[in-house]
Amino acid sequence: MVTTRSISLAIPDFKTMSDDDVQAHVLARHRDGRWSTQTRWLLSMFGTDKLELNEAWAENWTDWTCPACGRAKIELARLTEQNVLLCQLDWHHDHLRDHASRLMRAQLTGNPGEVERRAARSISAALPLIERFSETLLCNDCNAADAAMKAQLGKQVPSYFSFRPSEIARFVVVEPNRTHRLDVAAGEEIWDEVSADLAQRTEFAEMLGDRIGQGQHEREEASFALRQSTDDRKLFFALGYEVMSARAKIDGIAAGLIARSRSTAGRWSTTKSKASRKVQAPDQATFERLDAARNSSSRWWRESDDGWCCPCCARTKFEIVRKSNEGDWTASIMAVNDFRAETDPHSLSRRGLYHPGPIVLASHYQIGMCQDCRQILSDALTIRPGNVDECLSLAQLRGLIEGPAPHTRHALSAELIGLSIDANTDWMAGVADYWSHHRHASDISLEHYRIMQSTGLSAAGARDIAIPKLVAAQKLPADGAAGWFDWFMLEEKRMRAAPGRAGAST
Incomplete structure (x- = not known):
């Protein structure tokens, strides 16, 4: 009696596919992108080859309409002054939410870490x-x-106020393929209607903040329990995922499709560095207020001591404080991964079976980086879509900053960032291999643990069962399998014990 069925699947490589092949693929059926017939037609109609098409546009189908102005995509695309075809959708959110969060967190007292954990829910x-x-x-x-x-x-309108989409629809004067004109009288009328409600919601946030700060409004949650999926699509994916080795997992399909769909040619069509605005330095009182707020809301800021300086640009906490686009003082310390090279000859020999180099990485740890240095990595993903955050090493980031200065953004060259990524294939291959190795060792250790748990065997007994099972699943080489198993187990233990983050001061 037949109890199983077999099918074969071709995993798409969207990076190398033609526009027509991407559009015809089943996974792109309800999406849009620089490859779509509609986008190519729009470029032709507007007479340009420069395209700025963002992820939100790519993720929604060609006939999407704006819920505020009611225009379809074909009416939304427009030329900028730089002759770039702009195809962009944006997520609009209520800034009152951010303001309310700040109001409530400002009333928390006690140990910052403990209070934050208790009140977050x-x-x-x-x-x-x-x-x-x-x-x-x-x-x-x-x-x-x-x-x-x-x-x-x-100034009658506070910075934390946002118009609802339905309210925006009342004051915009809409034309196809053009920016909106504003009916200011309609905007004033809406503000008169909603200002009292905004004040009441702000008072409500302060009241809730007071209760939460006193521990009177805690929300208990049930302990974690995994609900096993019975959805056929998820189970089907799990079948394919489990039969593949740790170094051939089905991943990157979604990222590849998004990268193939987006276009940032318009945004980065110039090679000029960003010009810095007039630099303003905060006074000591301003810094102390911001420092206290960050200590309350940010673990990375709190755990980076007063001697901290950015490992990329070497600026201190005080020096990274600057004015935001909205005119507010801002500063953040953000977590990124850094890596240590593999130097052990035995490990290098075994790693060479899967990745001959030239860059082989042994471990990773997190470091705290200022928001402006972290922005380079965000810019890199728009200049060369489809890469990952770790497409540039810490040393390369340092080299991209043109004269870091206190209290201002870094001056950056889009062309230089793009060329650095293009020349960085060895580094990115090393990073990709490191995460595959990390996953490979974890899979082997987990299989050993599962056998111990399900059989009650000792570690040695479970090892005897795990090795032939892992060889059959092609997760261990057949030649010298026992030695490979023991090495992977040591690797998993070593990587798990590696420090999760660098010290607070650099």
């Missing part, structure tokens, strides 16, 4: 009761119209 549960609308995908022009109308209304 309560604050998260309370925020949907305070915000005026949920995050909504809008066209770029409607999202921009929110900020433009607030600028027109002036």
Whole structure:
């Protein structure tokens, strides 16, 4: 009696496929991108080969319409002053949510880490009761119209106010393939209607913050329990995932499709470095207020001592404080991965079976980096879509900064960032191999643990069962399998014991 069925699948490589092949693929059926017939037609109609098409546009199908202005994509695309075809959708969110979160966190007292853990769930549960609308995908022009109308209304409108999508629809004057004009009188009318409600919601946030700060509004959650999926699609994926080795997992398909769909040619069409605005330095009182706020809200800031300086640009906590686009003082310390090279000859020999080099990495740890250095990695992903955060090493990041200065963003060259990524294939291959090795060792250790748990055998007894099972699954080489098993187990233990992060001071 037949109890199983077999099928074969071809894993798509979207990076190398033609536009027509991407559009015809079943996984791209309900998506859009630089490969779609509609996008190619729009480029032809507008007479340009420069395209700025973002991820949100790519993830939604060609007939998507904006819920505020009602225009379809074919009416949203427009030329910029630089002759770039802009195809961009943006997520519009209520800034009242951020303001309410700050209000509530400001009333927390006690040990910052303990209080944050205790109150986080309560604050998260309370925020949907305070915000005026949920995050909504809008066209770029409607999202921009929110900020433009607030600028027109002036200081009577607080910075944390956001118009609802339905309210934006009331004050924009809509034309196809053009930015919106504003009906300022309609905007003033809406503000008069909603200002009292905004004040009441702010008072509600302060009241909840007071209760949460006193421990009177805690929200208990059930202990973690995994609900096993009975969805056929997830089970089917699990079948394919489990039969593949740790170094041939089915991954990167979604990232490859997004990278193939987006285009940033317009944004980075210039090679000029970003010009810095006039530099302003905070006074000591301003820094102390920001420092206290960051100590309360950010673990990385809190655990980086007063002697910390950015491992990339060498600026201190005080020196990374700068004015944001909105004119507020801002500073952040953000976590990124750094790596140590493999130097052990025995490990290098075994790793060479899977990755001949030239870059072989042994371990990773997290470091705290200033927000402006971290922004280089974000920029890298828009300059060369489809790469990962670790496409540039720490040493390469340092080399990309043109004269770091206190209290201002770094001056960066898009061309230099792109060329650095293009020349960095050995590094990225080393990083990819490291994570495959990390996963490979973890899979082998987990299989050994499962056998121990299910059979009650000792570690040695489970080892005798695990080795032939792993060889049959092609997770261990057949030649010298016992030695490979023992080495992978040691590797898993070594990587698990490696420090999770660097010291606070650099």
